[in-house]
Amino acid sequence: MAVSWKDYDPNDFFDELIARKGRPRPYARMLTKYLAKHSDEELETRKALSDLSIKEMGITFTVYTEEEGSIDRAWPFDILPRMIPKSEWDVIERGLKQRVQALNLFIHDLYHGQKIIKDGVFPAELLKGSANYRKECEGVSPPLNIWAHICGSDLVRDASGTVYVLEDNLRVPSGVSYMLENRSVMKRVFPELFDEYSILPVDDYCSQLFDTLTAISPRKAESPEIVVLTPGIYNSAYFEHAYLAQQMGCELVEGRDLIVEKDDCVYMRTVEGMQRVDVIYRRIDDLFLDPEAFNSDSMLGVPGLLRAWKKGKVALANAPGAGVADDKVVYAFVPEIIRYYLDEEALIPNVPTYRCMYPEERAYVLDHLDELVVKPANESGGYGMMIGPRATKKERAMFAKLIKKSPRNYIAQPTLGLSTVPTMVGQGVEPRHVDLRPFILSGQETFVTTGGLTRVALRPGSLIVNSSQGGGSKDTWIVEDNQ
Known part of the structure; x- marks a missing residue:
């Protein structure tokens, strides 16, 4: 039996593909017609192919349990894509660039005079209670005055179709490797759809990331030494650390592979001797980054690394202290932050938020x-x-x-009624709730991924999309409005 869209009921939620029973959205008509020609058995075969591809490609994530410790599991992936029309995405892209620009100005201000507090726009008591404000970073000016080079802002859509920013991730945001691998898997599973649809590409992310990191190198060499600093193989995002290092042609290192010498430069131990490092894309939280400056018990970081960064001998992405804006209470002030620094209204609204401090x-x-x-x-x-x-x-x-x-x-x-997307469930297709994490790179230029990581709550009725709590993911297609 083929997929019957007449039986697919989004209920009262905004569905990304189906406006109402039997009525696909204009940009999804070609896809829904294509899927309607496939029987449940044929789609199950395609699903099995995707599972096999994920296994062969070694796409995993790590789950921590009290009973079994850390367990590597195959990445949960649904083969029915999520689609967003380009006209809508263009507005979202501008809104994300606006937001990250304002947040970088905000972070820089907090470590240089705190004018936004003196002007009464941002409460001083909020900063005093911040778990991620680093006094050690006061007065530091990182290259280009950018603190959050890689940002992952989570977007949701409510029952009316309005897109909101749910939260900003400015410390060590993860998930971009899964976005890239989702596209690779989809090209294997539905190659014919990529001939029919004009789908904006995502595979230039790693080259854009490399350019972003190159732009902040303290030495203006043609080929600066860039490394990805990982906590190690037991970290839940280790697959991503290894993937990005491999795609950029960079070394993947742990703290023990690096040393800060007397000249305050960072060096990497190699079989050919010490090699100076210019840029570190760190995937370790601030407090574990440097045992001299932060947590003295940390075995993950590099002694003296903060000192090297403050003296401009090495660049760190994201910069220490950027997490001061990665706070759900600070999030509630972002519209005011945008207004203060840019004299603009936020292009993408926040979810209405009550601040318990008041x-x-x-x-x-x-x-x-x-x-x-x-x-x-x-x-x-x-x-x-x-x-x-x-x-x-x-x-x-x-x-x-x-x-x-x-x-x-x-x-x-x-409690938002998150939008839904048709998802394969057993022998049929049912709506499941989703969110979206696009990634924004800030360097000489600002770059936004075309789409992002769509996370889907695979359990019926669930609003929890995180893979560690039973969620999965989908490929995200940015397409022309009428295809």
């Missing part, structure tokens, strides 16, 4: 915990949050205590 907003949150999503300031991956409508009375009572104890560290948002 008594009136906190009182509303405490009275409506059964309706809201409550998030801690500095957690990621969907951990530490409470989805009010699905929480027990005990869980809501616990979060009420946490909010009262530390109001600065919590925000709350309405």
Whole structure:
């Protein structure tokens, strides 16, 4: 039996492909007609091919469990793509560039005079309670005054079709390798669709990343020495670290492979002797980066690395201290930050957000915990949050205590009806909720991936898209509005 779109029901959610029962969106008509010609068995065969490709290509992610420790699992991938029309994407792209430009200005200001605080736009008490503000970075001016060279901003769409920024990831955002590999798998599974559709490419990301890193090299050599610094093979994103290093033609190193010498330069141990390093794309959190400056117990970092960076002998991407803007409470002020630094209104809105640090907003949150999503300031991956409508009375009572104890560290948002995309489930196709993580590179120029990593909640009704909690992913196609 072929896919029947007449039976596909998006309910009250905004579906990215199907406007309503039996009515695909204009840009999805060709795809839905194509899929309607395929039986469930044929699609299952294609799905099996994708699973085999993922296994052969070694695309994995790591899950941590108390019972079994770390486990490598094959990347969960759904073969039905998510599509976004180019006219809409053009606005999103401009909005992401605007947002990252303002956030880099904001970070630089916080470490150089804090004018935004003196002008009363950003609360001083919010900075005092920041877990990611690094006093060690005060007065430092990184190359081009850019702190967050690689940003992954998560986007969601609500039931009305409005696109929102859900959060900004400015420390060590991950997922771009899966975006690239998803496209490779799709080309194997549905090669004919890439002949029919004009799909904007994503495979120039690694060359753009290389150019971004080259632009911040302290030595203006034609071929600066760039390395990717990983915590090691047990990190959940190790596949990505190795993938990006391989694609850029760079060395993948651990902290023990690097040393800071008396000249404050960073050197890499090689079989041919010490080799100076110009740029480090670090995938290690600030506190583990340099045991001399931060956590003295860290075995992952490089002693003296912060000193070398502050003296301009090596460039770090992202810069230490960039995480001060990677805070869900700071996120709530981003529209004001954009207005302050750029004198513009945000092109992509924030999700409406209640800041528990303010008594009136906190009182509303405490009275409506059964309706809201409550998030801690500095957690990621969907951990530490409470989805009010699905929480027990005990869980809501616990979060009420946490909010009262530390109001600065919590925000709350309405429970959004996230958009859906047709997804293969068993022997059929059903709607599943999705979000989107595009990646923005900031160097001499700003570059936004055409699309990004679409994460999908594979469990029916679930809003949790993280792979560590049962989510998967899809290829994201930016296409012309009418094809």
